[in-house]
Amino acid sequence: MKPEVILAIGFTVLDEVLAMIKHVKGQSSLTTAQIVAMADAQDLKNKEDIKALLAL
Amino acid sequence: MTRFQTILVLILLALLIVGCTTDPYRAAIQGSSDVSQAVSSAIKITASYYSAGTFNDAQKATAAKYFTIVTDCNVSFRKSVVSVHNEGHTGVSAFLPIADSFVSCVRNSAPVSADAKVASVFKAIDSAINGVSLAIASAKGGQ
Numbered sequence: 001m002k003p004e005v006i007l008a009i010g011f012t013v014l015d016e017v018l019a020m021i022k023h024v025k026g027q028s029s030l031t032t033a034q035i036v037a038m039a040d041a042q043d044l045k046n047k048e049d050i051k052a053l054l055a056l
Numbered sequence: 057m058t059r060f061q062t063i064l065v066l067i068l069l070a071l072l073i074v075g076c077t078t079d080p081y082r083a084a085i086q087g088s089s090d091v092s093q094a095v096s097s098a099i100k101i102t103a104s105y106y107s108a109g110t111f112n113d114a115q116k117a118t119a120a121k122y123f124t125i126v127t128d129c130n131v132s133f134r135k136s137v138v139s140v141h142n143e144g145h146t147g148v149s150a151f152l153p154i155a156d157s158f159v160s161c162v163r164n165s166a167p168v169s170a171d172a173k174v175a176s177v178f179k180a181i182d183s184a185i186n187g188v189s190l191a192i193a194s195a196k197g198g199q
Contacts, residue, residue: 001108001109001110005108005109008104008107008108009101009104009105009108009110012100012101012104013101013104015100016097016100016101019093019096019097020090020093020094020097023089023090023093024090024093027086027089032081032082032085035082035085035086035089036085036134036138038089039085039088039089039092039130039134040131040134042089042092042093042096043092043127043130043131045096046092046095046096046099046123046127047124047127049096049099049100050099050120050123050124050127052103053099053102053103053106053116053119053120053123054116054117054120056103056106056107056116
């Protein structure tokens with residue numbers, strides 16, 4: 001695998017690690033109802049992203 | 057790349073354990089939200105793998121099927137948790153069986169992959185799912 005490809009994947013994974021930290025820390029300032037709404041919206045987005053993944 | 061995913065799993069578990077000062081209802085909802093976020097991350101990592109040629113079409117399709125099943129099971133889990141909460145239940149014992157059903161829902165429907173590369177993408181999501189029960193069981197609140 002080319003170094004630039006390894007770097008690209010590495011940056012994607014690193015971005016997602018940071019996104020996970022931001023997500024978990026961000027929940028502390030939200031009410032439970034707000035977290036429910038956020039998770040509902042995320043699941044809808046995930047469904048769309050899965051369709052896009054399959055279309056690649 | 058498995059090293060990065062191991063870091064992701066460890067961070068998720070550490071944050072779940074750190075966040076164990078909440079009530080069982082909130083713990084269940086936060087756990088469900090964490091699973092949604094883990095799926096979102098796994099989709100992006102899978103797309104990156106596919107674009108780089110690390111995943112082929114079959115591996116991408118297996119991953120997509122897994123993400124779909126986890127998302128459907130997670131939506132059902134969250135609805136059940138909110139429903140039980142609205143019925144007035146507050147204790148750990150009210151929410152743990154729902155979390156167990158969530159785990160069973162995924163295990164009974166999700167594709168099993170012997171492919172190490174595909175399994176590594178599932179790992180972070182599996183940890184998030186298993187962390188839901190852990191977070192509920194560790195939550196403060198009634199029985």
